[in-house]
Amino acid sequence: MDFHTLVHTTRSCRRFFQDPRIETDFLKSLVNLSRMTASAANLQPLKYILSSDPDTNAKIFNCLGWAGYLKDWPGPVFDERPTGYIVILGDQNIAKYFDMDVGIVAQTIMLGAYHNNFGGCMIANFRHQQLTDALEIADHYRILLVLALGTPKESIVIEPIGSDGNFKYFRDEQDVHHVPKRSLDDIIVRIY
Amino acid sequence: MDFHTLVHTTRSCRRFFQDPRIETDFLKSLVNLSRMTASAANLQPLKYILSSDPDTNAKIFNCLGWAGYLKDWPGPVFDERPTGYIVILGDQNIAKYFDMDVGIVAQTIMLGAYHNNFGGCMIANFRHQQLTDALEIADHYRILLVLALGTPKESIVIEPIGSDGNFKYFRDEQDVHHVPKRSLDDIIVRIY
Numbered sequence: 047m048d049f050h051t052l053v054h055t056t057r058s059c060r061r062f063f064q065d066p067r068i069e070t071d072f073l074k075s076l077v078n079l080s081r082m083t084a085s086a087a088n089l090q091p092l093k094y095i096l097s098s099d100p101d102t103n104a105k106i107f108n109c110l111g112w113a114g115y116l117k118d119w120p121g122p123v124f125d126e127r128p129t130g131y132i133v134i135l136g137d138q139n140i141a142k143y144f145d146m147d148v149g150i151v152a153q154t155i156m157l158g159a160y161h162n163n164f165g166g167c168m169i170a171n172f173r174h175q176q177l178t179d180a181l182e183i184a185d186h187y188r189i190l191l192v193l194a195l196g197t198p199k200e201s202i203v204i205e206p207i208g209s210d211g212n213f214k215y216f217r218d219e220q221d222v223h224h225v226p227k228r229s230l231d232d233i234i235v236r237i238y
Numbered sequence: 239m240d241f242h243t244l245v246h247t248t249r250s251c252r253r254f255f256q257d258p259r260i261e262t263d264f265l266k267s268l269v270n271l272s273r274m275t276a277s278a279a280n281l282q283p284l285k286y287i288l289s290s291d292p293d294t295n296a297k298i299f300n301c302l303g304w305a306g307y308l309k310d311w312p313g314p315v316f317d318e319r320p321t322g323y324i325v326i327l328g329d330q331n332i333a334k335y336f337d338m339d340v341g342i343v344a345q346t347i348m349l350g351a352y353h354n355n356f357g358g359c360m361i362a363n364f365r366h367q368q369l370t371d372a373l374e375i376a377d378h379y380r381i382l383l384v385l386a387l388g389t390p391k392e393s394i395v396i397e398p399i400g401s402d403g404n405f406k407y408f409r410d411e412q413d414v415h416h417v418p419k420r421s422l423d424d425i426i427v428r429i430y
Contacts (some may be wrong), residue, residue, distance in 0.1 A: 047241075050350075054274050057276075081419055081420065084249075084348070087307075088307075088407055089405065090420045093425050094426050096426065096430065097430040145338060145341065146337060146340060146344075146362065149341020149345065153345045154245060154349075155239060156276070167276075168276055181428075213280050217259070226280070227273055228282045232285050233273060233284065235286060235287050235289070237262055238289035238291040
């Protein structure tokens with residue numbers, strides 16, 4: 047898959063087939079790939095917890111919020127849930143700020159997942175203390191982001207933001223997920 | 239180029255050939271690609287200023303800090319400077335926080351650049367007010383990151399962090415740039 051297609055294919059997906067499942071070795075390969083990315087001042091303060099274990103997946107799932115704009119949808123039903131997770135932690139013994147690094151890493155992992163016919167969603171809406179307790183995470187780590195992963199089971203389309211300016215994603219009657227995106231003209235302020 | 243190779247190829251490069259130069263259309267294509275990426279709550283608050291113009295490039299260059307760990311190196315000499323820039327702005331009329339989005343976008347743009355035999359460096363060390371003035375940037379924008387781009391002219395190698403724990407990049411006598419990276423074992427806290 048060429049890179050242009052890969053970026054277009056890498057959509058936030060929130061429902062998954064249960065077969066094939068995410069395997070530990072694949073999660074490790076994604077983290078190993080993200081290890082090669084740029085890091086602010088090369089500090090590399092991000093650490094990772096990986097899960098492809100159903101019991102641990104269930105614990106993580108219970109801490110997550112899903113798709114804020116889909117008010118009537120509490121998240122994927124049991125047999126459409128992620129089959130793996132990568133929990134991204136900031137090691138506060140190494141750095142105090144992580145946010146540039148976490149986006150770099152999260153996007154690299156997601157592109158790597160879709161490159162291998164998996165996919166998922168970056169979830170920043172989670173109950174921090176509950177997840178800290180569930181995974182017995184040490185005090186010097188801060189949970190930054192949860193990557194929910196699996197085999198995508200959603201139709202997702204990108205479309206222009208309409209004249210009403212509404213940028214909220216929605217699902218139509220055919221269960222297709224629509225994601226409005228700003229136009230190129232709208233996001234380029236100036237060209238020299 | 240397969241994705242694994244692309245990620246490994248996408249190194250932070252700070253010296254550039256002056257031919258081929260970055261062209262406006264290519265900068266636009268990179269921003270157009272990054273437009274397709276995930277955005278927190280799909281707000282898409284990032285905006286862009288593009289430059290492939292030598293005079294504007296010079297203004298931007300004057301606002302940048304280069305390679306903090308190379309104390310004796312003030313930055314690239316005149317004929318090794320970036321031939322293009324993408325300045326990433328946060329539109330404060332849309333959002334207050336941008337940091338997750340900016341890493342996602344910056345990495346996508348860098349991968350896209352290297353995919354086309356260009357490359358560059360994400361620079362967060364810039365003089366904000368000076369750059370705001372130089373580019374006459376409106377008050378509701380906050381400059382988040384400067385992507386310096388061009389045709390890479392550096393040999394860069396990744397290597398393991400040694401037993402001394404030193405993570406600072408350095409240049410050797412042959413002018414090769416070395417980047418120590420933490421091991422996979424060092425960054426995976428736990429696997430379920």
